[in-house]
Amino acid sequence: MISLEDLSFGYGHQMLFSGLNTEFEFGRIYGLLGKNGAGKTTLLNLVCGLLRAETGICRVLDMDARKRDQRMLQDLFFIPESFYLPPISIERYRQLHAPFYASFDSGEFYSHLQELELDRKQVLNTLSYGLTKRFLLAFGLATRSRVLLLDEPTNGLDIPSKRIFRRLLASSINENRVFIIATHQIKEMDTIFDNLVFIDHGRILLNRSLSEISEKLSFRNIAGAESAEGAVYHEAIPGGYSIIEANRSGDPGVVDLEFLFNAVMERSEELIDILDSKQEAYGD
Amino acid sequence: MAINLKARFSVRRMVGLGRLALADEWRPFLWIGMIFFVLTFLSSLTVFRFSPDFLFKLMLLAGIMFVSRAFADIRQKERGTYVFMIPASVEEKFLIRLLGTLVGFYLLSVLVFYLAAGAGNFVSYYLLDQVGLDRQPPTDLLDSFAVFTFFHALFFAGALLFRKNNFFKTTLVLIAGFFVLLFSAGHYLKSSFMHGRHQQFQFYFDMEDGWQGLFPGSSSTFTLIKWFLLVIVPLSLYGLSYLLFKNTQIKK
Known part of the structure; x- marks a missing residue:
């Protein structure tokens, strides 16, 4: 180690x-x-x-x-x-x-x-x-x-x-x-x-396994301005937004690393809050 | 704290480091050896009037200049990384450079000298049919090694102390040190004469061993100075060099 x-x-x-x-x-x-x-x-x-x-x-x-x-x-x-x-x-x-x-x-x-x-x-x-x-x-x-x-x-x-x-x-x-x-x-x-x-x-912003990230964070694109405000992080793309939000389903999804990188650089504390939360908190 | 000698020194790793050093540095060794072989060979022929002994000392001087670049590699980021990442202890890496530039170079000089002088004498005697001139190799090998060690230690430490132009900077330090010593000795003698202590000096000269005394009550002052210069000073400088090498980081 x-x-x-x-x-x-x-x-x-x-x-x-x-x-x-x-x-x-x-x-x-x-x-x-x-x-x-x-x-x-x-x-x-x-x-x-x-x-x-x-x-x-x-x-x-x-x-x-x-x-x-x-x-x-x-x-x-x-x-x-x-x-x-x-x-x-x-x-x-x-x-x-x-x-x-x-x-x-x-x-x-x-x-x-x-x-x-x-x-x-x-x-x-x-x-x-x-x-x-x-x-x-x-x-x-x-x-x-x-x-x-x-x-x-x-x-x-x-x-x-x-x-x-x-x-x-x-x-x-x-x-x-x-x-x-x-x-x-x-x-x-x-x-x-x-x-x-x-x-x-010179600061470690995040050190987590990819599987944990994919289980607890969800990456998706949405059309228009629909629910982008509730996301932890969003970026405008043609026709809508790319967003990162808490993964409420618990099923691991695909992680967009470049997008995650930008999110960590700007919103590392909010992301850590979600990653540190227990999965049950997002149920239903 | 117990020192794990096995982790710090291993003959197998030292041999490995020696092979690596040779793979990297054989060219300058070969060039210096070849140049001095030719010069010593020519000077050994009786038709020339150079002293082979003088060339032997000149080769040792070249060795001192060679020592100045003993750590040139670790001053460069890429080469420093290469050296420091080799799985050998800091002590082994230090020792191989010390032995290579001190013992290795000295043995090379002696070998080149004897081979070239022998070849020159052979050609003089058998081919040119000229005898009568003294072309014997030097017999004071131990003395010359001791003097070489003193200068080696000085320039070895200089190579680690100074990042750039370390040969010239070390030479300046040497000259400055010489003048400081000369000034101090002069000042001491002057004050001794002024205070009437000069009668206690023993300016004793032995036909066999040279000057034997200077300071009051000591009949072997020069022996002490010789020991100081040829043993204490080199050992201290090698110790300093080891500490400097151990704490060297790659170029930031």
Whole structure:
């Protein structure tokens, strides 16, 4: 498990996080969502120990992330948005780096390479941005690290690669692993998230499972101005409104992530009130 | 608090880090080695009048400049992330850089020197048929290693203390430190002479070991200064470097 306890961090005198508390549990794929500059990448860097919190603690697998303990690093793989890779072949990279990971599975690595259309003889610094991301994903999954952090993973990937990427992630998650994906490409990833974490100006606005959101919130379009006033959040669309309201039926519906994102940015407290309410309150 | 040594040091991981460092840094090592091999080889031929010993020291100086870029990678965000995310302890990552630039470079210098000087002597003797000039390799390897360690420690710490132009900044600090020491010693001597304590000084010179005393009541002041400069100062600087490395964050 990853837990942030009263975490504070800033750039210079500008505080970004102040007393941040949240948890990321195993067996789930988290979507870390927020606007540009909200603090998504910083949060991932704090979890990796690449940045050091000023106060509070970030625990990863019961270890203080700041210490960059090799036991933590062995069980944590981070795919940053921009990265450096040495000028060596994919196979050489495997030979040099795989021994650092106790559970590295070369068979799985080669299988992912094949699926992602990469050749093990290709030299890393000659690959395009998208191909390098594919390589890192293949390597990261093969390490069998319990924590996988991805920062804007779909940037630079073509459409077929995005599909393979989603499939690989969905098939690799299990009860001993946790994946955290920071992205603003919500539409591309909405099918694989189990939990959504919304972040804005260094605050966690919401951290809930997608199933809970779909059970307690209802997303629908209405014609004209009919009942838009009673909705928690509404946006004008041609011919009517898109609204979010309490799901009174209790049957899980489809969650429009982009719409939910806008709603959380503006009305997070009202949404939390509904999510925290017991289902019975909305009966009949 | 108990220190888990197994989690901090592992030979297997150290070897792995060494292989990674070589995969990344073999080119500059090779270039420096090749250039000095050629120069030392040429100087070993009796037709040239350079001293191979001088070139050995010059190569160590190149090593000091090389040390200044020992942490250049972690100053860049992407490369820093790459380094810090390798599953090895902070101590192992620090030690591999220390050993690589200190012991590794020194051994490379000695190897290059002996190979090139040997090859030069061979060519001089058998092919050019010229003998008579002293082209022996240096015998003071331990002394030169001690001096190299002093400068290595200084520039190693400088590489972590200063983000940019750390070679020049460390050189400035070194020169400034030298003048401060010189000024302090001069001031001390002046005040001693003014207060009549100069008679207690032992300006004792030994033919074998050189200057033996300076301050009152001590016959081995220079030995103490030597120990201070060659052991205490490097150890303190390496300790400081470790703390700086441990607390380094990626570029924000």
